[in-house]
Amino acid sequence: MSLRLTNMDFKPGAKLASDANLSEVAAERGIEFFLVAFVDLKGVLRTKMVPASAIKQIQRDGAGFAPAATHMDFGPEAADMIVKPDASTLLQA
Secondary structure, three states: OOOOOOOOOOOOOOOOOOOOOHHHHHHHHOOOEEEEEEEOOOOOEEEEEEEHHHHHHHHHHOEEEOOOOOOOOOOOOOOOEEEOOOHHHOOOO
16 A cells, blocks of 8 residues: 655635635635634644634634643643634635
8 A cells, every 4th residue: 555645726816914804715716614623732733613604703712622632731620722823824615
């Protein structure tokens, strides 16, 4: 069995301002889901899939990540980490 990697076909679009309304962008570009992501202190990419219908709330309040679930040496009593998307980093495949 061999693994073949190919380049993803990213759709071109004007770079957005960091505070651009992602709900409007989703409607204009036909985006159904966003992958909100951050890199943790150990260099591991952590993600959460967010439906376009909820991205306005995520932009306002952030997406919560439980530190215990991200294996960052925290117990279940640790407060959630909040990640807010930066619209200027949007890539659409």
